[in-house]
Amino acid sequence: MSNLVKHYQNSMKGIPQLTNTWGSMITLLDKILVEGFNFVSILSITKSTPDAITATINLGAGHGFIDRQVVRIDGATNGWNGDFKVLSANTDSVFIECLASHPQTVAGTARCSTAPLDFEIVFDTPSDSTQPKRAYRSTNPESLGLILLVHDFCVSGAAVNGTKFAKVGVVSAMSDIDNITGVQMPFDAQNSNANWGWDGTYHGWTKWYYRTYNNGNGGSSPDSTSALAGNSTYNIVGDGKSIVLDTMHSSFGAHAVYGFCEFYDQKLKSVNLALLASGSQLKVPQAYQYFYSWARGSYHLCNEAGSESVSGAGLKLNALIWFDENGVAKWSRAGRNFTFGTLDESQQFALVNFDFISTLPILDVNNSPRGVLPFLRISANQKTEISYSTGVGKYVNKYTAGEARKFVKYTVLLESL
Structure with a gap:
């Protein structure tokens, strides 16, 4: 995004x-x-429905991301790479904005990080x-x-x-x-x-x-x-x-x-x-x-x-x-x-x-x-x-x-x- x-x-x-x-x-x-910072391996990404415009990134405890920041996904092989706004952060996951066109799950060896300004x-x-x-x-x-x-x-x-x-x-x-x-x-x-x-x-x-x-x-x-x-x-x-x-x-x-x-x-x-x-x-x-x-x-x-x-x-x-x-x-x-x-x-x-x-x-x-x-x-x-x-x-x-x-x-x- x-x-x-x-x-x-x-x-x-x-x-x-x-x-x-x-x-x-x-x-x-x-x-x-x-460069960005705080690189964390992604365990899974799930959307509630195929055309949902939000998704949950499961990261495990201690991921360190916060509400309203922008995270970057890389290493995905099915279109999930990019920057996303965090709507809310929980102990082991973050809830993000995405597009209806994003797949319902992620493929590849993906990771999440704090996105730089490029x-x-x-x-x-x-x-x-x-x-x-x-x-x-x-x-x-x-x-x-x-x-x-x-x-x-x-x-x-x-x-x-x-x-x-x-x-x-x-x-x-x-x-x-x-x-x-x-x-x-x-x-x-x-x-x-x-x-x-x-x-x-x-x-x-x-x-x-x-x-x-x-x-x-x-x-x-x-x-x-x-x-x-x-x-x-x-x-x-x-x-x-x-x-x-x-x-x-x-x-x-x-x-x-x-x-x-x-x-x-x-x-x-x-x-x-x-x-x-x-x-x-x-x-x-x-x-x-x-x-x-x-x-x-x-x-x-x-x-x-x-x-x-x-x-x-x-x-x-x-x-x-x-x-x-x-x-x-x-x-x-x-x-x-x-x-x-x-x-x-x-x-x-x-x-x-x-x-x-x-x-x-x-x-x-x-x-x-x-x-x-x-x-x-x-x-x-x-x-x-x-x-x-x-x-x-x-x-x-x-x-x-x-x-x-x-x-x-x-x-x-x-x-x-």
Whole structure:
């Protein structure tokens, strides 16, 4: 079954964890984007009638699959190979959606696994490399075919025991993992390695953080401060062309959302791409003191040009846009953020609190609407929870406020665009 939205969470069986160890993000992305995980032999598949559109996959105890995820069947010899949505999971089986044309039973030596998003690794470093790099690209023929380039190691001289993050960018072409031959985003013509290297002040540019210092809702810490031990909770969702990562990279509500998102650009009347990453608005020095741990995310709000202005917080979306308004591959920064709420007389956000979410528009640097981002929504709910909603499916709300003028509030849909 094609065009399924797939989601992942840190509690899934066999999924890699985001730990306080360099390389953790690439290890996770390899499984999510390309390889899949949790391969379990299928004991049987049964449909109640020959033309039923549901089936039960019998797997045995401890299979580890969960409600609403997407599983992949391979090794079948009678048409059962493919991806299927799990409607419900029991101790020893899963109940899936299928087609009336699927056989009533399975033939062959079939197995079931958590389905990946079907990207490919165009170039990479050896598996034992101490400087892991990946060039991922969607295999969907309708995608733009752009490469998500990821470096996940500490460049020599930078703070190896500090915060952990993957340096990320978008490129159009490469000759190998170390040589970019096409357009890249972001890019500084005066310093071609600005997004990937260490110059004594800046350790990379646009980043996906996955483990940070435990500064909670107050205090401050630079990237050089040692990160908190343990694993980060996360949710990931994608459709084979786009991916969104929601993570809590420390504790006390250190939420961050990142993305590699294709979207319909209403100005171009065609597809564009946005990279959501910390540092998109301004490069942040390694020694910069982040006042709030969640300020390292891409979607957050700050109504003052104070302590967080250098981090690109402000009222800007920390995102980069690939095509300009003329359809030229010339990257630019996104414009204003959106939120539910108003400013009171002291210029603080008066928060609303009701169960409502809306699409997240992306504006260009001139604050001109370009489209809406997949999977992401503006949230008016102050709770942090995973729940179900008719017509929306599974979703996660994230809300944290250090004080009224600085907060993060968004929703990630896990089953639909």
